[in-house]
Amino acid sequence: MLRLKSSLLKLSRFTSARCMSSNLVNEPIYSFTPGSKERNEVQEALKIVESKTEDVPIVIGGEELWTNDVHYQVSPYNHKQRIAKFSYASxxxxxxxxxxxxxxxxxxxxKPLADRAQILFKAADIFANEKRSEILATTMAGQAKNVVQAEIDAGPELIDFFRFNAQYALDLEHQQPLNPDPNIVNSVxxxxxxxxVAxxxxxNFTAIGGxxxxxxxxxxNVVLWKPSDTAMLASWLVYKVLRECGLPPGVIQFIPADGSTFGNTITSSEHLAGINFTGSVPTFTKLWQQVGANLTKYKTFPRLAGECGGKNFHFVHSSADVDSVVNGTIRSAFEFGGQKCSACSRAYIPKSLWGKVKQGLVEKHKExxxxxxxxxxxxxxxxxDKPSYERNKxxxxxxxxxxxxxVLAxxxxxxxxxxxxxxxxxxCKDPKDKMMQEEIFGxxxxxxxxxxxxxxxxxxxINSTSSYGLTGSVFSKDESVIEEASSVLRNSAxxxxxxxKSTGSVVGQQWFGGSRKSGTNDKPGSPHYVLKWVSxxxxKRSKVPLKEWKYPSMK
Incomplete structure (x- = not known):
């Protein structure tokens, strides 16, 4: 306990108000108004990112490696523009x-938890300051986010994940068992x-990779990190900063790889202890099946955490505020091109409001x-990328x-x-049309x-249409309708x-995750998430000798 307190004191120069998670504050979001310092810095950083192709290695045990299986990350808005060159690990x-x-x-x-936490605290402070414009620029060029969406993701959300989880972990260490008997010391x-952990x-989110x-x-834990091919440059920057902040070699291995090769290899290893995944339902399903098929070879039952998307809804009641419906739906459906797992993809609107809602959506669409x-x-x-484009088409x-x-617009x-x-x-005239049921991700x-x-x-x-259960919104001024909808849709989101709107969860405020085919609902951004990754x-330590073996009833 003394060692922990001493280590906590060392964190003071990197952070403030971190003694308890209740004192955590979300990183502010910059506005990037014309002429602002942050706007100018991001514009300059983006020019640099777009002007070159950065080499991104495989990193194993601190050693940077390459293979002949070379690939490139291109800018989605200009697929001739290569911003990163990388190779697949065998x-x-x-x-x-x-x-x-x-x-x-x-x-x-x-290693003391406080020392491990200090690495994330330091990384968060670096991304909040000197590396902020660079991580935003790599996310903009690599994942085609506008400056606001890049800021929300690669700025505050990444920073908050590092700071909040580090503090949640320190708080967890203080959660200890009862000690009612002075002759016994219980601890965890x-x-x-x-x-x-793989x-x-x-x-779609730089922050999720981090x-x-x-x-x-x-x-x-020790981790093998397979970043997405289409978020390679931003992921590489996150990894480099963690190393600069003191992450030892081998703790996180940076492994660009073919998805099947990576999945087949990790699930065949007797040392697999966990998979932390965000991606498609078919991929997560395959990984789960492979783990099940290999259970007898593992030294432990692997922990699986997965977030797999959704077919998210906006339900509009006749008592709803039309402006809220229109503005919230435009934002949720179209920001970042509908490529958020939480994006609104289906909306249910009453006839009495449809004329106004339709007019509002179409007018906003023109802007x-x-x-x-x-x-x-x-x-x-x-x-x-191309597969996403073809799917949307x-x-x-x-x-x-x-x-x-x-087609209205x-x-x-x-x-x-x-x-x-x-x-x-x-x-759609048919509420069961595939446009209303299937995830489009666009x-x-x-x-x-x-x-x-x-x-x-x-x-x-709404409850029965989709196999997903990630996010959903109810728009109504009638409290009885809200209560009824909350009950019927209890397992839908x-x-x-x-x-x-159905998007925009904030670390520590709206703990994120869904069930059904949307995933395992482990709630990243909450204090519970860190517990997933510990055993x-x-x-129990007794302070007095054990002098008797008989029950009192036997005397």
Whole structure:
């Protein structure tokens, strides 16, 4: 305990008000107004990122490596612009990374938690200050986010994940058992998992990559981090900063790799202790099946955490505020091109409000600007890559060909320079059309208009239409309707919003995650998340000799 207090004091120069998680404060979001210092810095940083192709290595045990299996990360809005060059690790290299990780695991796990936490506190402070413009620029150029979306993600959310999880971990260490008997000392040690954790991160949030790899490492684990090919440069910067802040070699291995090769290799290792995943349902399902098939070879039952997307809804009641519905739905459906796991993809609107809502959506749509991230007046840019573009195009073609669907706005796409998909609004006559049921992961909003009196049936329809259960919103001024909707839709959304859009969860405020096919709902951004990555050991120490073996009843 004395050692912990001493270590905590050392953190004071990196942070303030970190004694208790209740004192944590979210990192402020910059506004990037014309002429502001932060705007000028990001513009200059973006020019640098776009002007070169950075080499991104494989890193195993601190050694930077390359193979002949070379790939490039391109800017989605200009697919001729290469911003990163990287190579895929082979299966043998991944196995070497596993062995190297296991060799440093015990030493890392035995390091005081306060020392491990200090690395994340320092990294958060660096991203809040000297590296802020650079991490935003890599996210803008690599993932085609406008400056605001890049800021929300690679700025405050990444910073908050590091700071909050570090503090949550320190708070967890203080959670100890009862000690009612003065002759017995009860305690708990929060050990890392016995083996390695595989972190598989997505393209759409730089912050998620930092969290998936950084949090298990914080809790004493060794990690193999497979970053997304289409978020490689931003992930590499996060990794470099962690190393600069004192992360020892081998604790997190940086492993660009083919998805199948990586998945097959990690699930075949006897040392697999966990998978921390964000991505598609088919990929997570396959990983889970592989783990199940290999259970007998593992030294421990692996922990699996996964977040897999959603078909998120906005339910609008006749008592709803129309402006809130229109503005919230435009934001949720189209910011970052609908490529947020939480984006609104289906909306249910009563006939009595449809005229006003439709007019509002279409009018706002006319103001939306699609373009390159260096233009700070855009609302969205290109979708991430060719497969995403083709998937969106398939749904747009379906909408234009179907007699049950009316395209109200948008509907076109163009990949001649970048993977641009117009924000699109459609009205579906069939609430079971695939536009209303399937995750599109693009800037496409499907609307279904219902008779006002049928809202109870619509709530049941929303609950049964999709296999996902991530986010959803209810817009209503009627408290009885809100209460009813909350009950019927209890299992339809892990993040449930009332009179607000379905996106925009904030670390520490709206703990994020869903169930059903949306994932394991482990709630990153909450104090509970860090507990996923430890194996607690309960310790009982007796201060007096054990002098009797008989029960009192035997005398």
């Amino acid at each position: 299966a043998d290299m991944i196995n070497n990374a596993i062995e190297n990780s296991i060799s440093v695991r015990a030493e890392w796990d035995s 040690k929060y050990r890392g998992l016995e083996g390695f 972190a598989i991160s997505p393209f 969290n998936l790899a950084g949090t298990p490492a914080l809790m004493g 939306i600007k699609l373009g390159n991230p260096d233009d700070f007046s855009i609302f969205l840019s290109a979708v991430i 398939t749904y747009l073609d379906h909408a234009k060909a179907s007699s049950n669907i009316e 948008g509907g076109n796409c163009d990949d001649s320079v970048g993977y641009f998909v117009q924000p699109t609004i459609v009205e 800037p496409v909003l499907s609307c279904y208009v219902y008779d006002d009196a049928d809202y109870k049936e619509i709530l049941k329809l 892990g993040n449930f919003y009332i009179n607000d 607690p050991q309960a310790v």
